[in-house]
Amino acid sequence: MGSSSKFGRQPIAQVLHEQRWQIKRFADEHGLSYGHLFNVVSGRVAASRELQTILPSILGVPIEELFTAESRRKGGHSEIAITRDTEVSA
Numbered sequence: 393m394g395s396s397s398k399f400g401r402q403p404i405a406q407v408l409h410e411q412r413w414q415i416k417r418f419a420d421e422h423g424l425s426y427g428h429l430f431n432v433v434s435g436r437v438a439a440s441r442e443l444q445t446i447l448p449s450i451l452g453v454p455i456e457e458l459f460t461a462e463s464r465r466k467g468g469h470s471e472i473a474i475t476r477d478t479e480v481s482a
Contacts, residue, residue, distance in 0.1 A: 403459065439467040
């Protein structure tokens with residue numbers, strides 16, 4: 393069946409590219425699960441509530457510019473999204 397994308401490639405992919413981030417380095421530097429973030433960016437899974445909460449602050453971009461409406465709506469709790477305490481400045 394190959395790699396399917398349930399939610400389609402998310403806009404965060406372009407934001408990360410424009411800010412010159414590689415997904416792995418971004419995840420490592422911000423205490424996020426690389427596997428989960430990769431799956432969210434590629435649209436394989438919906439954006440978890442945890443990522444929806446912290447990524448707009450980290451990237452300085454509104455949530456609507458990071459994830460599609462469907463991904464935001466379908467996102468739930470993920471115990472694997474964050475791998476360490478991540479501080480977010482408001």
